[in-house]
Amino acid sequence: MKVAIYVRVSTDEQAKEGFSIPAQRERLRAFCASQGWEIVQEYIEEGWSAKDLDRPQMQRLLKDIKKGNIDIVLVYRLDRLTRSVLDLYLLLQTFEKYNVAFRSATEVYDTSTAMGRLFITLVAALAQWERENLAERVKFGIEQMIDEGKKPGGHSPYGYKFDKDFNCTIIEEEADVVRMIYRMYCDGYGYRSIADRLNELMVKPRIAKEWNHNSVRDILTNDIYIGTYRWGDKVVPNNHPPIISETLFKKAQKEKEKRGVDRKRVGKFLFTGLLQCGNCGGHKMQGHFDKREQKTYYRCTKCHRITNEKNILEPLLDEIQLLITSKEYFMSKFSDRYDQQEVVDVSALTKELEKIKRQKEKWYDLYMDDRNPIPKEELFAKINELNKKEEEIYSKLSEVEEDKEPVEEKYNRLSKMIDFKQQFEQANDFTKKELLFSIFEKIVIYREKGKLKKITLDYTLK
Ligand SMILES: [Zn+2]
Known part of the structure; x- marks a missing residue:
C-alpha cells in the first residue's frame, strides 16, 4: 500500500496543542506502522486554511494522485483536508476516479468499505444541497450562530414548534390551517373573510381568542412557511421543513401586490373598485349613500351617470346563478374568450433551465481543475x-401556469359555489364584497339614458 499523508495547520491553529505539524505527523506515522503501510510521500501544509483547495501541497497531492503513485490518502482528521462539503465531495470524486482510498487516523471514514461508500453518498447529497444554497447558507448558518452562543428566542410561529436546541417540528393540525389560509387567499378571499371563516369553523389561533385581519395577514406574508428563517437581518433559506410550496407562497404575494396596488377592497361600498361605466368607455364608478332615501348608488367619475346598487345587484346575482348552474351557458359566454391566450414556449424555457444546469456543472469543473483552478469567489x-437567471425562468414558468387556467377549470372553480346566492344573502358586508371579488375581475354596466332599470352587464372573470 502506497500511502500519502497530508498534514495541515492554519495560522490560528499553530498555537494550539495537539494540532502542531509534528504532533499530526507523528500520529500518522504510527498509524501507518500499525497497519503495515509504506509512506511514499508526505504533504505538509503549513499556515493554510481549508477555505478552498487552492493550497500548494493540496495541488501537489492531486497531481500525484493522477499520476497513479498513491493508493491511500491518510489525514489526522477530515477537516485537515477541507471544511467545505462541496470541496470534500469533489475531492472524493477525484479519489474514486483514480482508485485512491481515503482514511482518517482519528475517525471512521474508510472509503474502501461499504460503510465508507455510504458516507460518500451522504456527502454527495449534502454537497448537492450546499450547491443549491451556496452563497447565503454558508455565510449565515443558524448552527454557526448557535455555536457562537447566540440563540434565536421568542415563540414558535403558528404551525411549528422549535425546541430549545432549535430543532423544528411541524404541528400538523396547525399546518393544515396555514395551507387553508393560503388557498383561500389565492382563491380571492380577503384577510377578514378568511378570519371569519376560521372563527366560524371554531379553529383557534395559538394565543389570541379569535382570528382577525392582522393574524391572517401575518401568516400570509411570513416566509417561515416555505422554510426560510429570519433572525434580525439574517436570512437562512431551507432552514426547516416547509408547510406550503414556494409556488403557492409566491402566488399569494403576487395576489397581495395586485390587491394592494389598486386598493380595490378598501372602499366600504360593495362594488367600489369592481364597477366601471360602459357608457363612457370604462370609467370608474364611485359608491355613495343617499341618507334621505336610504339607498346606495354609484356615480360614474366621468359622465356622472347614476345607477342604484339594487338595480345592478339583482341582475348580477341572477347572472351568477346561471353561470354556476349551467355549464352550457358558461361555455357559450367564455369558451372563445379565455382560450385565445398567448402560448408561452414552455419547452424553450425548460431547455434554458437545463442549459443553466450544465453551465453550473462546468463552473464546478473549472473550480476543480488542478492545472488552473478558478478562485472560489x-x-x-x-x-x-x-x-438569478434560473429564478427568473421559474417565475416566468409559474406565471404561465397561473394565466393559462383553461376555461374548463374556471367553470369547475365557479361551479363549486353552488349555494352562492344563499351564502351571499346571509353574509356580512365584508364577506359579500369578498365573494364578488372572488368571482369577478371587473364588471362593466351599460345603461340607456332615462331607463334606470335597463342595465346590460359585461364582466371579466378572475
Ligand atoms: Zn360614464
Missing part, C-alpha cells in the same frame, strides 16, 4: 448569477 459569483 469567482465560482460563487458565477453560480449566483446563474441562480
Whole structure:
C-alpha cells in the first residue's frame, strides 16, 4: 500500500496543542506502522486554511494522485483536508476516479468499505444541497450562530414548534390551517373573510381568542412557511421543513401586490373598485349613500351617470346563478374568450433551465481543475448569477401556469359555489364584497339614458 499523508495547520491553529505539524505527523506515522503501510510521500501544509483547495501541497497531492503513485490518502482528521462539503465531495470524486482510498487516523471514514461508500453518498447529497444554497447558507448558518452562543428566542410561529436546541417540528393540525389560509387567499378571499371563516369553523389561533385581519395577514406574508428563517437581518433559506410550496407562497404575494396596488377592497361600498361605466368607455364608478332615501348608488367619475346598487345587484346575482348552474351557458359566454391566450414556449424555457444546469456543472469543473483552478469567489459569483437567471425562468414558468387556467377549470372553480346566492344573502358586508371579488375581475354596466332599470352587464372573470 502506497500511502500519502497530508498534514495541515492554519495560522490560528499553530498555537494550539495537539494540532502542531509534528504532533499530526507523528500520529500518522504510527498509524501507518500499525497497519503495515509504506509512506511514499508526505504533504505538509503549513499556515493554510481549508477555505478552498487552492493550497500548494493540496495541488501537489492531486497531481500525484493522477499520476497513479498513491493508493491511500491518510489525514489526522477530515477537516485537515477541507471544511467545505462541496470541496470534500469533489475531492472524493477525484479519489474514486483514480482508485485512491481515503482514511482518517482519528475517525471512521474508510472509503474502501461499504460503510465508507455510504458516507460518500451522504456527502454527495449534502454537497448537492450546499450547491443549491451556496452563497447565503454558508455565510449565515443558524448552527454557526448557535455555536457562537447566540440563540434565536421568542415563540414558535403558528404551525411549528422549535425546541430549545432549535430543532423544528411541524404541528400538523396547525399546518393544515396555514395551507387553508393560503388557498383561500389565492382563491380571492380577503384577510377578514378568511378570519371569519376560521372563527366560524371554531379553529383557534395559538394565543389570541379569535382570528382577525392582522393574524391572517401575518401568516400570509411570513416566509417561515416555505422554510426560510429570519433572525434580525439574517436570512437562512431551507432552514426547516416547509408547510406550503414556494409556488403557492409566491402566488399569494403576487395576489397581495395586485390587491394592494389598486386598493380595490378598501372602499366600504360593495362594488367600489369592481364597477366601471360602459357608457363612457370604462370609467370608474364611485359608491355613495343617499341618507334621505336610504339607498346606495354609484356615480360614474366621468359622465356622472347614476345607477342604484339594487338595480345592478339583482341582475348580477341572477347572472351568477346561471353561470354556476349551467355549464352550457358558461361555455357559450367564455369558451372563445379565455382560450385565445398567448402560448408561452414552455419547452424553450425548460431547455434554458437545463442549459443553466450544465453551465453550473462546468463552473464546478473549472473550480476543480488542478492545472488552473478558478478562485472560489469567482465560482460563487458565477453560480449566483446563474441562480438569478434560473429564478427568473421559474417565475416566468409559474406565471404561465397561473394565466393559462383553461376555461374548463374556471367553470369547475365557479361551479363549486353552488349555494352562492344563499351564502351571499346571509353574509356580512365584508364577506359579500369578498365573494364578488372572488368571482369577478371587473364588471362593466351599460345603461340607456332615462331607463334606470335597463342595465346590460359585461364582466371579466378572475
Ligand atoms: Zn360614464
